[in-house]
Amino acid sequence: MARKTIIPSTLKRLFAVSGNNCTFPGCTKQLVDANGDLQCQVCHIEAASPGGERYNTGQTDEQRRAFENLLLLCHDHHVTTNDVQTYTVAAMQTMKANHEANFAKLNYVVPDKALQAAVEQVIHIGDNYALTVPINLTNCPNTTINNTFTVGNKSAPGVPEEKVEVSIIDEMFQAVLVKIKANPSPKPPVEPSLSLTDKIQLNFTDAKEQEEVVRYIQTALLKMSIIEGTFKALGNEEQNDITAHIFQRYNERKRKGLQNIQILTELFSEFTPAGKQSDPAYTNLARALVLFFFDDCTIFEKTTKEKSKGGS
Numbered sequence: 001m002a003r004k005t006i007i008p009s010t011l012k013r014l015f016a017v018s019g020n021n022c023t024f025p026g027c028t029k030q031l032v033d034a035n036g037d038l039q040c041q042v043c044h045i046e047a048a049s050p051g052g053e054r055y056n057t058g059q060t061d062e063q064r065r066a067f068e069n070l071l072l073l074c075h076d077h078h079v080t081t082n083d084v085q086t087y088t089v090a091a092m093q094t095m096k097a098n099h100e101a102n103f104a105k106l107n108y109v110v111p112d113k114a115l116q117a118a119v120e121q122v123i124h125i126g127d128n129y130a131l132t133v134p135i136n137l138t139n140c141p142n143t144t145i146n147n148t149f150t151v152g153n154k155s156a157p158g159v160p161e162e163k164v165e166v167s168i169i170d171e172m173f174q175a176v177l178v179k180i181k182a183n184p185s186p187k188p189p190v191e192p193s194l195s196l197t198d199k200i201q202l203n204f205t206d207a208k209e210q211e212e213v214v215r216y217i218q219t220a221l222l223k224m225s226i227i228e229g230t231f232k233a234l235g236n237e238e239q240n241d242i243t244a245h246i247f248q249r250y251n252e253r254k255r256k257g258l259q260n261i262q263i264l265t266e267l268f269s270e271f272t273p274a275g276k277q278s279d280p281a282y283t284n285l286a287r288a289l290v291l292f293f294f295d296d297c298t299i300f301e302k303t304t305k306e307k308s309k310g311g312s
Contacts, residue, residue, distance in 0.1 A: 006065045006122040007224050007225045007228070008115065008119055008221065008224075008225065009225040010065070010066070010067050010225075011110075011118050011119065012110060012115065013067050014042070014070055014071070014072055015031065015032075015072070015108055015109075015110035015114075015115070015118075016104075016107050016109070016110075017100040017103055017104040017107075017108075018031055018072050018099070018100075018108055019099075020032055020108045021099070021103065022040065022072065022073055022074040022077055023071045023072055023073055023077075023096060024073055024077035024080070024095065025095060025098070025099075027074060027077055029076075029077075031072050031074075031114075032110060032111060032114040036112075036113040036114055037113065037114065037117070038113075038117035038118055038121070039074065039075075040073060040074055040075070040078075041073055041074075041075060041078045041121065042070060042072060042121060042122050043070065043071055043072070043078050043081065044069055044070060045070070045071065045089060045092040045093060046059055046069055046089055047064075048064045048065070053082050053084050053087075054084055054088070054089050054092070056089075071092070071095070071096045071099070164281070165223065165226050165281070165285060166226055166229070166230050168281060168282060168285050169226060169227055169230040169231075169285055170230055171273065172271055172273060172282075172286065172289060173230065173231070173234065173238075173242060175273055176241075176242050176271070177238060177242065179245065180241045180242070180244075196217070199294065199295070199297070199300065199302075200213050200214070202300075202301055202302075202303075203260050203300045203301055204260055206261075209261045212261060213261070213264065216264075216268075216287055216291060217291060219284055219287060219288075220284065220287045220288035220291045223284065223285055223288035224288055224291070224292055226285075226288070227285070227288050227289050227292040228292060231292070243293070243298050246267075246290075246293050246298055246299060247298055247299060249270060250263065250267065250298075250300070260300065263300075264290065264294075264300075267290045267299070268283070268287050268290055269286075271286045271289050271290055272286040
């Protein structure tokens with residue numbers, strides 16, 4: 001199963017408790033230099049992919065990309081910790097815990113430029129390649145990078161905006177649930193996850209279409225964690241119903257023979273509430289909602305074999 005993208009809110013949390021220092025004991029190298037440039041790597045305690053250091057077959061994709069499985073190391077010590085005999089899972093977990101205990105109260109705020117570089121670093125999912133178009137968060141329309149993060153009981157600026165976005169997403173989910181009551185959808189089959197890069201390349205073979213999808217992702221990326229959190233706050237039955245509904249709406253358009261890029265944009269419109277089509281707060285979150293289900297392989301082809309058969 002392919003690794004999933006580490007979401008920006010997790011990266012901000014890692015930096016917030018880092019003290020801007022490499023996690024390796026005794027190392028004083030800064031993660032971000034005086035110019036705001038990233039000087040570290042985002043590292044997994046238990047590897048994200050088979051063949052990686054300390055890979056754990058019992059982990060889920062969510063556990064692999066979770067805050068608890070990640071730490072920030074300078075380039076040299078990232079290489080050093082590849083020695084799995086010395087740097088076991090337990091040793092890495094202790095390293096992380098001790099470091100964060102020392103620096104958590106400082107609540108380091110990562111500069112925009114470094115956060116962008118960290119996102120670009122981790123969005124390559126697979127081994128050594130990235131999206132065909134580089135992610136550029138600072139140029140995303142209607143998207144801002146909120147560098148604040150809540151640590152312990154501290155509440156940082158920007159929370160009211162997030163509460164509004166959670167409310168909008170919940171409104172969208174509730175509208176879907178109303179539709180479901182009138183017309184229930186069969187549950188989609190469970191399929192293996194693909195990396196975001198592979199998913200884009202499989203479903204959008206035209207270079208211009210790939211660029212367009214990446215631009216959508218640029219706008220939606222920082223909202224993914226809000227979508228995920230709001231979705232997980234629903235009951236299991238509601239989650240299953242929404243997943244089935246989105247899967248059905250995708251297949252309805254696919255059976256009509258629409259091009260994938262057209263299906264994607266129509267889904268964006270479908271999940272934007274009536275009367276809100278010109279409101280960026282709603283349209284951007286509707287894109288993020290659809291792309292959340294694109295990323296987790298609920299919609300669009302998951303395998304070359306499926307694509308060759310014309311999908312579900």
